[in-house]
Amino acid sequence: MEEKSERREDQIKMDAGREFPEEVMCPSCGKFVGAYEKCPYCGTELKKRISIVFFKRSAIVVALGGLFLLWLTATHLKPTLIKINEITPFYNNAVVEVEGKVISTKMKKKDDISFLLDDGTAELKCQAFRGREKMKSTGNLPHAGDTVSVIGQINITDKWGTSMMINVPSNVKVTPVKAEKVKIGEITVEDKNKLVEVVGEVVYVRDSRGNKFISIGDITGRIDMPLWKSDIKRVRDKKKVEEVSTKGNELRVIGSIDEYRGNPQIQVRDIEEIEVLKEDTIPTRKIPNYKGARRKMEKVLSEMPPALKKAETEADEKPITTY
Amino acid sequence: MDCALILLYTVLGTVMGALLSMIPALHVYNICGIILIAWYATPEIIPMVALPAFFMSLLVSYSIINTIPSMFFGAPDESAVFVVLPGQKYMLQGRGFEASILTGVGSLAAIVIIVLLTPFVFYPMKYIKNIVGQNLAWVMLLFITYMLMSEWPKGGGLGKTRFQKFKWAWANLIAGLSTFALAGFMGFIIMNKTMVPLNMSFQGIMPVFVGFFAVAGIIQNLISKQKVPPQHISKSIDVDGKLIAKSTLAGTIGGGLAAFIPAVTGGIGGLVAGHATAQRDDRIFVMSQGVSKTVYYVGSFLFFFVPFYMLSRGGMAILMKPIFTPDTVYDYYRILAVVMISGALSFLLMFPLTKFAIKLITKMDYHVVLWIALVIVLVIVYGLMGWSGMFLMTVATGIGLIPALFHARKSNAMAVLLVWMTLSMAGHGEAVLKFFRLY
Numbered sequence: 001m002e003e004k005s006e007r008r009e010d011q012i013k014m015d016a017g018r019e020f021p022e023e024v025m026c027p028s029c030g031k032f033v034g035a036y037e038k039c040p041y042c043g044t045e046l047k048k049r050i051s052i053v054f055f056k057r058s059a060i061v062v063a064l065g066g067l068f069l070l071w072l073t074a075t076h077l078k079p080t081l082i083k084i085n086e087i088t089p090f091y092n093n094a095v096v097e098v099e100g101k102v103i104s105t106k107m108k109k110k111d112d113i114s115f116l117l118d119d120g121t122a123e124l125k126c127q128a129f130r131g132r133e134k135m136k137s138t139g140n141l142p143h144a145g146d147t148v149s150v151i152g153q154i155n156i157t158d159k160w161g162t163s164m165m166i167n168v169p170s171n172v173k174v175t176p177v178k179a180e181k182v183k184i185g186e187i188t189v190e191d192k193n194k195l196v197e198v199v200g201e202v203v204y205v206r207d208s209r210g211n212k213f214i215s216i217g218d219i220t221g222r223i224d225m226p227l228w229k230s231d232i233k234r235v236r237d238k239k240k241v242e243e244v245s246t247k248g249n250e251l252r253v254i255g256s257i258d259e260y261r262g263n264p265q266i267q268v269r270d271i272e273e274i275e276v277l278k279e280d281t282i283p284t285r286k287i288p289n290y291k292g293a294r295r296k297m298e299k300v301l302s303e304m305p306p307a308l309k310k311a312e313t314e315a316d317e318k319p320i321t322t323y
Numbered sequence: 324m325d326c327a328l329i330l331l332y333t334v335l336g337t338v339m340g341a342l343l344s345m346i347p348a349l350h351v352y353n354i355c356g357i358i359l360i361a362w363y364a365t366p367e368i369i370p371m372v373a374l375p376a377f378f379m380s381l382l383v384s385y386s387i388i389n390t391i392p393s394m395f396f397g398a399p400d401e402s403a404v405f406v407v408l409p410g411q412k413y414m415l416q417g418r419g420f421e422a423s424i425l426t427g428v429g430s431l432a433a434i435v436i437i438v439l440l441t442p443f444v445f446y447p448m449k450y451i452k453n454i455v456g457q458n459l460a461w462v463m464l465l466f467i468t469y470m471l472m473s474e475w476p477k478g479g480g481l482g483k484t485r486f487q488k489f490k491w492a493w494a495n496l497i498a499g500l501s502t503f504a505l506a507g508f509m510g511f512i513i514m515n516k517t518m519v520p521l522n523m524s525f526q527g528i529m530p531v532f533v534g535f536f537a538v539a540g541i542i543q544n545l546i547s548k549q550k551v552p553p554q555h556i557s558k559s560i561d562v563d564g565k566l567i568a569k570s571t572l573a574g575t576i577g578g579g580l581a582a583f584i585p586a587v588t589g590g591i592g593g594l595v596a597g598h599a600t601a602q603r604d605d606r607i608f609v610m611s612q613g614v615s616k617t618v619y620y621v622g623s624f625l626f627f628f629v630p631f632y633m634l635s636r637g638g639m640a641i642l643m644k645p646i647f648t649p650d651t652v653y654d655y656y657r658i659l660a661v662v663m664i665s666g667a668l669s670f671l672l673m674f675p676l677t678k679f680a681i682k683l684i685t686k687m688d689y690h691v692v693l694w695i696a697l698v699i700v701l702v703i704v705y706g707l708m709g710w711s712g713m714f715l716m717t718v719a720t721g722i723g724l725i726p727a728l729f730h731a732r733k734s735n736a737m738a739v740l741l742v743w744m745t746l747s748m749a750g751h752g753e754a755v756l757k758f759f760r761l762y
Binding site (some may be wrong): 038045052054056058059060061062063064066067069070071073074075077079080082088089090091092093094096130131151154156157158159167168169170171213281 | 360363398415437482491505508509512515516517521522523524525527542546616641644645646647648714715717718720721722724728729745747750752753756759761762
C-alpha cells in the first residue's frame with residue numbers, strides 16, 4: 001500500500017505542476033485515466049464518476065429515445081407541397097411535393113424516366129434513374145398530358161438548372177388524362193397536342209435506319225404513325241413491334257396529335273400500350289387513299305395557270321342551280 | 324483586374340479561414356453556409372469571379388489550421404480524430420507545438436502532391452471514374468464492411484469473473500456497431516424527409532454533423548477534465564525526407580480515397596490508409612493525417628473544377644454547384660494556383676496561431692474556450708434551423724457521445740450518409756424506406 005501511494009505521488013510529481021482531480025487518477029498505478037472506469041494500464045476498477053455514468057446513460061437514452069421520436073415524427077410528416085416558382089437556391093436537397101401537368105417525357109436507358117412538369121407557375125424537370133418499370137406496373141407511368149403528383153429531392157446546379165430527383169418511384173401518383181376516341185378522318189392539324197385513341201389497320205410500313213414509318217387507316221381516312229428507333233429499343237417484347245408493323249393488323253393506338261409538313265400524325269404514347277386487335281372490323285378495301293390523292297391534287301393545282309385556278313375555285317363556290 | 328481580385332480574395336479567405344478555424348467545433352462547411360446566405364442577400368460582397376477562390380482558400384486554411392484547436396481544445400470534426408490521438412500524446416508530453424507543425428508539414432506536402440497529380444486527374448482518372456462509377460454501391464459497401472470488420476479484434480478480458488471479462492471485451496465493440504446502426508437509421512430519416520425549414524435545406528445535414536462531432540466532442544472534453552501541461556515551443560522538428568515521403572504516401576492514399584468516394588470522409592480514409600501502410604512511427608502517423616485531411620478537403624473540391632466530369636464530392640462542391648460551373652481547363656489551373664498560395668500562407672500562419680493557442684491554454688482554463696465554442700455552435704444551429712434543428716442536433720449528440728464515452732470510433736457516425744447512399748445506389752433504398760414506413 002505504501003508503495004502504491006508513493007508511486008502515485010511520484011506520478012503526480014512527474015506531471016510537473018499539474019494537479020488532477022483524484023477521480024481521474026488510478027489509485028493503483030497513479031496514471032491518468034481520464035474517462036475510463038477501469039484503468040487501461042493495470043485494470044484497477046475506479047471509483048465510479050458520477051459525471052461519466054450520468055453522461056453514458058444520458059447518451060444512450062437520448063440516442064434511442066430521440067431516434068424513436070424522430071422516426072415517429074418522420075412517419076407522420078408529409079413533404080411540403082410547393083409551387084415550382086417558389087424554389088430558391090436554398091431549397092437545394094429539400095424533399096418536397098409538386099403537382100402539375102406532364103408536358104413531355106423522355107426515356108433513355110433501361111429503367112429511367114424523366115418528364116417535364118408544369119404546375120402553372122413554372123416548369124420543372126423530374127427524373128428517376130430507376131423505377132420506370134415499377135411505375136408502369138402500378139399504373140403510375142407519367143405520359144404527356146397526365147396530371148401528376150410527385151415527391152422528390154430538389155437538385156439545383158448552375159449548369160443544369162433546377163430539377164427534381166425521384167428517389168422513391170412509388171411517390172409518383174398519376175391521374176391519367178382521358179384519351180378522346182376519334183375517327184382517323186376527323187383528325188386535323190388543329191388538334192395538335194390532343195391525346196386521342198384511334199382504331200386503324202396498318203396499311204403502309206417503311207423501315208429507315210431503325211425507325212418505322214407506319215400509316216394506319218379506317219374507312220374515314222388514314223394517318224401516319226412514326227415509331228422512333230429510341231422508343232423501339234426500349235420495348236421489351238420485340239414481338240409486339242413486329243405485330244404493330246405488320247400490314248393488315250388492326251391496332252388500337254393512344255397518342256398525341258402532332259403535325260409534319262402540314263399533315264397531322266400520331267406520336268404514339270407508348271408502343272407497349274398499342275393493342276393488336278384480334279377481330280378485323282375495318283374492311284381493307286374501304287380505307288381511302290386520301291393522302292396520295294390530296295398530294296396529287298395539290299400538285300395539279302400548283303401547276304395550273306392562276307386565271308384557271310381562280311375559275312376553278314369560283315366554280316366550286318358557286319351554288320348549284322337546279323332548273 | 325480579375326487576377327488581382329482573385330488574389331485579394333484568396334488572401335482574405337485564407338486569413339478569415341485561419342482565424343475562424345481556431346474556434347473549436349466550428350466546421351468550415353458551417354461557415355461557408357452562413358457566408359453563402361449573406362452572399363445571396365448581397366452578391367456585391369464577393370464578386371462572382373473571385374467566389375470559388377474565396378471558398379477554396381477558406382477550405383485550404385481550415386484543413387491546415389484546424390489541427391490546432393483539435394489538438395489543444397478537443398476534436399471538432401471526425402477527420403481530426405486521428406490527428407488528435409497521437410497528437411494528444413505529444414501534447415501531454417509538452418510537445419504540442421511540434422505535433423502541430425508536423426501536421427502542417429504534412430498539409431504542405433499534400434498541396435505539392437495535389438499539384439503533381441494534376442495530369443493523373445485529367446487523364447487516367449476519367450477511365451477510373453467510368454469503371455468505378457457503375458459499381459459505386461459495391462465500393463461503398465466495401466468501405467462499410469471494412470469499417471465494421473476492423474472493429475475486431477479488440478483487446479480485453481480484464482475482470483475477475485467471466486462476465487466482467489466478456490463485458491470489458493465487448494463493450495466498446497458493441498458501442499462502435501451501435502453507433503453505426505443508429506447513425507445509419509438516422510440517415511434514412513433525414514435523407515428522405517426534410518426535417519429543417521425548407522429554406523435551410525441546403526444545409527439540412529448540418530445539425531446532425533454538429534451533434535455527432537462538435538457537441539459530442541466538446542462534452543467529452545469537458546467531462547474528461549484533462550489538464551494541459553506546459554508546452555515547449557521548439558525551434559526544429561524531428562523529420563527527414565524519408566519520413567515525409569512515407570507519411571505523404573499513406574496520407575495521399577487515405578485522403579484520395581475519401582475525396583473520390585462519396586460519403587467517405589477524411590477520418591475513414593485515414594483509417595484505411597493507416598492500416599494499409601501499417602506505419603508505426605507516431606511522427607509518420609501525425610504527419611500522414613495532416614496529408615490525408617488536406618488531400619480530402621482540397622481534393623474533393625478540386626474534382627469539381629475538372630471540366631470533363633465536374634465530380635461533386637464533399638460539402639463545398641455541393642454548396643457551390645447551384646451557383647458556379649467551371650467552363651474551361653483554365654478554371655482548374657486558376658484554382659490550383661489559389662490552393663498553392665493559400666496553402667503556403669496557411670502554413671506560415673500556423674506558427675503564430677499555434678503559439679497563440681499555447682499561450683491561451685496556459686493563461687486560461689481551456690474549458691472556458693470549450694464553453695464559448697458550445698454556445699457559438701448552439702446559437703448557429705438555432706439561428707439557422709430553429710427548434711427542429713436543435714432537436715436533430717440533440718439526437719445526434721446522444722449518438723455521437725456513445726463512441727466518445729464507450730471508447731469506440733467516431734467515424735462510425737458517418738453511416739448517416741454511407742448506409743443510405745449505398746442502399747439507394749444499389750436500388751434497395753425504397754424497400755428499406757417501405758420497411759421503416761418512411762415514405
